[in-house]
Amino acid sequence: MAASALTSEDDYRSVLTREFDSMTPENAMKWSVLEPNRGQYNWSGADAIVDYAQQNGKTVRGHTLVWHKQHPDWLNNLSATELRSVLKKHITTVVSRYQGKIRAWDVVNEVFTEDGTRRNSIFQQKLGDGWIADAFRWAHQADPSAKLYINDYNTEWRNAKSNALYNLVKSLRQQGVPIEGVGFRTHLSIQYEFPGCFHQNLQRFADLDVDVAITEIDARMATPPTEAKLETQARYFRQAWDACHAVSRCVEFTTWGFTDRHSWVPDTFPGEGAACLYDDSLNPKPAYYWLNSTV
Numbered sequence: 001m002a003a004s005a006l007t008s009e010d011d012y013r014s015v016l017t018r019e020f021d022s023m024t025p026e027n028a029m030k031w032s033v034l035e036p037n038r039g040q041y042n043w044s045g046a047d048a049i050v051d052y053a054q055q056n057g058k059t060v061r062g063h064t065l066v067w068h069k070q071h072p073d074w075l076n077n078l079s080a081t082e083l084r085s086v087l088k089k090h091i092t093t094v095v096s097r098y099q100g101k102i103r104a105w106d107v108v109n110e111v112f113t114e115d116g117t118r119r120n121s122i123f124q125q126k127l128g129d130g131w132i133a134d135a136f137r138w139a140h141q142a143d144p145s146a147k148l149y150i151n152d153y154n155t156e157w158r159n160a161k162s163n164a165l166y167n168l169v170k171s172l173r174q175q176g177v178p179i180e181g182v183g184f185r186t187h188l189s190i191q192y193e194f195p196g197c198f199h200q201n202l203q204r205f206a207d208l209d210v211d212v213a214i215t216e217i218d219a220r221m222a223t224p225p226t227e228a229k230l231e232t233q234a235r236y237f238r239q240a241w242d243a244c245h246a247v248s249r250c251v252e253f254t255t256w257g258f259t260d261r262h263s264w265v266p267d268t269f270p271g272e273g274a275a276c277l278y279d280d281s282l283n284p285k286p287a288y289y290w291l292n293s294t295v
């Protein structure tokens with residue numbers, strides 16, 4: 001969800017408050033927003049979301065501590081030793097600030113490429129394979145009560161990427177690293193098939209004794225939307241919902257934004273949009289009505 005809309009749009013805030021029980025900051029907790037210049041913090045958006053959640057009985061999914069995107073430029077020129085120490089400081093500072101107020105953290109985001117190799121981020125380049133385990137340990141020290149997740153996309157079905165993710169989670173669990181959840185972003189497009197065997201894939205991760213969660217679902221389409229496309233979209237949301245409900249360790253079903261007014265889709269996928277449960281004017285779509293009928 002968008003921190004700016006929370007503070008400036010009454011209709012947005014009222015739908016959020018009425019319909020949802022958890023909030024995920026879309027950008028407000030990303031490193032480039034929190035610490036654009038080294039040592040200079042900007043907590044306004046993140047604090048606004050956490051405060052609102054506390055006052056209104058919502059939980060918060062913290063997103064995201066480490067990502068190869070939206071981190072500040074000043075990280076780029078650090079030595080390995082300095083990068084390690086600022087990474088530890090970043091994780092410790094952010095997680096402790098909201099200690100006890102964040103239900104789950106996306107500790108690391110998108111660490112694999114499509115072929116299942118580790119993404120060549122500055123963290124991977126400079127710190128080597130062990131940085132992910134360290135990130136989880138530091139986060140756990142700062143808030144032992146938060147559920148710590150690894151989060152990624154295109155991992156909904158069995159493929160090279162989800163196999164690599166599976167092997168990493170298995171190995172981290174075997175080493176006693178405090179990883180407790182795997183987030184499946186689930187950015188769907190109705191122009192592609194719904195991910196095959198999603199439920200079985202969720203189950204194999206759950207069998208590693210971790211929670212699994214749908215963390216960012218939306219279902220985009222070529223614009224403009226038509227009645228038929230919106231029906232297909234509703235079916236995709238429903239199939240994802242059913243996949244999650246078929247797995248007892250699937251603990252969360254979170255959408256990436258709820259209104260097309262603020263969706264990331266048109267900027268990222270030109271010509272596509274209408275991916276959320278509500279349209280620009282906050283009218284609910286068929287997908288909303290279907291999900292609402294199940295709860």
Ligand code: XIL
Pocket residue numbers: 026027109185216264
């Ligand atoms: C996106 C935001 O929605 C955009 O506003 C921003 O410009 C770029 O980042 N998956 C993620 C998110 O984990 O962090 C991305 O968020 C969307 C895809």
